[in-house]
Amino acid sequence: MRPTTLDNYFGQSHLLAADKPLRIALQSGHPHSMIFWGPPGVGKTTLARLIAHYADAQFISISAVLSGVKEIRQAVTEAKQHRQIYQQSTILFVDEVHRFNKSQQDAFLPYIEDGTFIFVGATTENPSFELNNALLSRARVYLLKNLGxxxxxxxxxxxxxxxxxxxxxxxxxxxxxxxxxxxxxxxxxxxxxxxxxxxxxxxxxxxxxxxxxxxxxxxxxxSNSSRRFDKGGDIFYDQISAFHKSVRGSSPDGALYWMSRMIEAGCDPLTIARRLLAIASEDIGNADPRAMQVALNAWDAFERLGAAEGNRAIAQAAVYCALAPKSNAVYTAFKAAMACVKESGSLEVPEHLRNAPTQLMQSLGYGEEYRYSHDESEAYSAGQSYLPPELATSNAQVEFYQPQPRGLEIKLKTKLEYLKSLDLAAKNN
CATH class of the missing domain: 1.10.8.60 (Helicase, Ruva Protein; domain 3)
Structure with a gap:
């Protein structure tokens, strides 16, 4: 059933409609080196064969799963001989090209450059991650989509x-x-x-x-047909990303849909449970600290109950997290603190915060001016600083954590503002 003309080729209208540049180039018999990126069964090999047909070129096919440098050299020799004897160009089609390592991919470069063959690669993986920049710069990437x-x-x-x-x-x-x-x-x-x-x-x-x-x-x-899912591949990362964004976007329906898609296709449900735990920290944070416990409980329930009941526990956690108030304040604060540490270097620990277990340390003033908060009013040492003095700007300390006006962080924001007022009063006194 493999089509022999573009008119009988199903799908990829975004590339092969009558007015599209790729179709015009193929029908004119002037193809160029290219990479076809798309899921299985969408016509990558067929399109490569059609290119050879319209260009009146020899078609050589190798698979990166079964081939190595020896097969590449053999294809190069065959292409050179064919051009010399028949004055005809060659289409070298490399299936699963992402399976070739860097040196194997580099082996194609000089022959693409000198026109020994027109290179057509097919891959189910993202070329940006799997193919060398040198190869990508010599071939145009075309994204092939699922057939409707x-x-x-x-x-x-x-x-x-x-x-x-x-x-x-x-x-x-x-x-x-x-x-x-x-x-x-x-x-x-x-x-x-x-x-x-x-x-x-x-x-x-x-x-x-x-x-x-x-x-x-x-x-x-x-009955045994399953949805597409490739653990560790693009489809996996796309679907887990869609799940994460659905929870972040407070869409329980989206979260349940993508969770079901992944599970139905064979994804380990604990992969979803682990992502929920990350979401509970990254996207919910202190707006609802219970979300982390709910995610942990779902993980524990799955391991205790197995898939049938355990999947429902993870689904329950997904819905809870989707509808929980959202804040990335802790996530943002931690990133800001890490950036500050990298930028400011190894600042000294202020003397009042240092430990002083020996007389020598005490004689050096370690811990001398430290105020024990439990002995202070409201168990708060108003005005005491816990950061290196170099991080103070314009008489104010840096503030990494900025609570959002959502969920529990409303109360946390109020408390921080109150503590700041105590600090200001202590400073003025």
Whole structure:
């Protein structure tokens, strides 16, 4: 079912619509080196083959999973010989190019430069992280997207009707709603759709004239189909990011949706529990300190109860954190303190804050002017400083922590303002 012309290519209209530069370049037979970045089953290999077809070029394909420098050299030799004998260019297609290490990727560079071949790489991983800058600078990156449901349905109908390359000879009958179930189960992946259809065709029952794929068969075929999830890959980071941003944005529905997407695709629920614990500190903080305990309790419940009940505990924590008042004041304060330490260097500990366990230390004045707060009114040593004097500017200490007017931090802000008033009164006295 691999298309042989751009007109039969499904998806990627953002790149291959009639007026798009890439389509114009391909149809004119003047391709350039490029990287196709996208999930499985969206047509990266097919598009590379079409490039060779329209450019009237030799097509050489290697896989970074199975190949090394030896195969790269062999492809270079073949491309040079082909150009010399047939005066024809070569498209070198490298599947899973991100699997090559730096030295292997560098091996392509001189041959891209001198035109030995036109380089086309395919990757499911973010090229910014996985490919060398030198290679990226010589190839244009194109993002390929999941196929839409309408595009997958068109492909499904074509596969059912095509007698030469598809399943048309079988005269398969399948209800409209069952086709939709297959399309949804394919999850944007054309290869997966055709695989599911082929399995369903093998299970079809004959009614004498046609082969019938009924709802029971479709249910059986799609029952083990899962959503896309790649632990440690772009899809993982995109989905965990969407979950985090949903909780931060106070959307319990978004949090539950992305949590369910990840769990349904096979993500370890404790990954979500760990992220919730980070959210409780980073995005909720002292606006609701209970959020951290709720997240910890959910983690503990999962380990005690297992997945079935434990997932619900994590979902409960996700909803709680989503609806909790938000403050990143502690997160911001800690970053500011770390930046201050890096900038100001190793400032001396003020003498009144130093420990003085020996007579020598006491004779040096260590701890001499320290005021024990429990002996002071309201257990607060008004006016006493706890930072190096070098961090005071314009007679005021630096203030890393700035409570937000939300949740418990409203009260914390009020208390800080009260303590500052005590400091000011002590200073004036």
């Amino acid at each position: 449901e309408d595009e997958l349905l068109d492909l499904l109908n074509l596969a059912l009707a095509d007698k030469k390359c598809g399943l048309g000879e079988l005269k398969l009958l399948i209800a409209k709603e069952d086709k939709q179930h297959l399309v949804i189960a394919a999850d944007g992946d054309a290869r997966k759709l055709l695989n599911l259809l082929e399995i369903a065709a093998d299970l079809a029952e004959s009614n004498g004239v046609n082969q019938l794929i009924n709802t029971e068969v479709i249910t059986q075929v799609v």
